[in-house]
Amino acid sequence: MSNNSNVYIKHARYGKDLVRIMRVYKEGNVQHCTELTVRLLLEGDINTSYTKADNSVIVTTDTCKNTVNVVAKRSDNVDNIEVFGQEITEHVLKQYAHISGAFVDIIKHKWTRLIVDGKPHPHSFVRDGEDIQTASIQHYRAGDQINITSGLDKLLVLKTTGSAFHGFYTDEYTTLVPTWDRIFSTSVDAKWTFVSKSRSTLRSVDFKAIHAGVKQITCDTFAKDDSASVQATLYLMQQQILAKYPAVADISYSLPNKHYVGVDMSKLNIDNAGKNTSVYHPQADPSGLITAVAGRKSSKL
Ligand SMILES: O=c1[nH]c(=O)c2[nH]c(=O)[nH]c2[nH]1
Numbered sequence: 366m367s368n369n370s371n372v373y374i375k376h377a378r379y380g381k382d383l384v385r386i387m388r389v390y391k392e393g394n395v396q397h398c399t400e401l402t403v404r405l406l407l408e409g410d411i412n413t414s415y416t417k418a419d420n421s422v423i424v425t426t427d428t429c430k431n432t433v434n435v436v437a438k439r440s441d442n443v444d445n446i447e448v449f450g451q452e453i454t455e456h457v458l459k460q461y462a463h464i465s466g467a468f469v470d471i472i473k474h475k476w477t478r479l480i481v482d483g484k485p486h487p488h489s490f491v492r493d494g495e496d497i498q499t500a501s502i503q504h505y506r507a508g509d510q511i512n513i514t515s516g517l518d519k520l521l522v523l524k525t526t527g528s529a530f531h532g533f534y535t536d537e538y539t540t541l542v543p544t545w546d547r548i549f550s551t552s553v554d555a556k557w558t559f560v561s562k563s564r565s566t567l568r569s570v571d572f573k574a575i576h577a578g579v580k581q582i583t584c585d586t587f588a589k590d591d592s593a594s595v596q597a598t599l600y601l602m603q604q605q606i607l608a609k610y611p612a613v614a615d616i617s618y619s620l621p622n623k624h625y626v627g628v629d630m631s632k633l634n635i636d637n638a639g640k641n642t643s644v645y646h647p648q649a650d651p652s653g654l655i656t657a658v659a660g661r662k663s664s665k666l
Pocket residue numbers: 530541593594595596622653
């Protein structure tokens with residue numbers, strides 16, 4: 366093998382991706398389930414595994430998978446993904462002295478308890494929507510520093526009125542017609558990061574309540590706002606989340622504008638906008654994409 370001494374490893378991380386677990390917790394006659402997809406990556410004194418084929422420094426990706434399964438078996442917090450993620454990173458840093466950083470990304474798949482005969486069923490669940498919760502934990506041995514980002518993905522919403530778009534910049538390239546009443550639909554992706562990097566302060570954060578609160582504020586604002594644009598509605602959501610949750614340092618949204626275009630029936634001598642029924646064409650593509658990160662001008666903590 367040729368050896369190019371000009372080359373060095375700048376950054377390296379490895380581990381197991383797509384570790385899927387379904388964890389069932391039995392509480393008397395009632396059972397709870399949590400389905401997750403987990404990625405665990407490691408960083409540290411591992412460069413020789415790349416540069417010198419030195420496998421002695423490799424904690425195998427198979428061990429990473431086992432670690433996720435074992436921590437899930439022992440943990441009381443699998444459903445609280447930010448806490449579960451920290452339990453994995455803590456274990457890794459305690460167990461392997463040459464590993465300096467552990468990075469966990471978790472997707473929580475949705476299982477909602479079924480209502481049967483008007484009552485919550487003890488052990489049956491339904492996937493009632495594609496939206497997922499996410500959490501990313503970056504844990505560094507140095508200073509025991511942790512960064513946590515939580516997220517909400519693929520929350521598909523639509524309103525049939527209460528949305529306008531006019532007054533926008535126009536030039537010779539503009540063909541969009543201003544509208545005072547349109548369909549507004551988006552698939553919400555939101556991510557929020559936490560202020561504190563000290564472990565003790567993060568322990569007091571109610572991550573699950575914040576997940577629920579962000580979803581509630583997102584949906585309520587989407588429904589109630591007489592939207593002037595996707596941009597303005599997005600910012601309203603951010604303002605409320607930062608006002609309600611001091612532990613959140615910043616919040617970003619990525620909102621595709623899923624266009625629904627009124628069908629032109631003029632050649633059929635039909636006024637599609639008339640009376641109280643209209644037919645729209647849902648457009649697969651292209652879609653607008655409106656994004657923004659918001660934070661506080663001065664941190665409250
Ligand atoms: O809410 C909107 N924001 C835009 O930036 C935009 N651009 C566009 O064509 N339609 C819309 N709607």
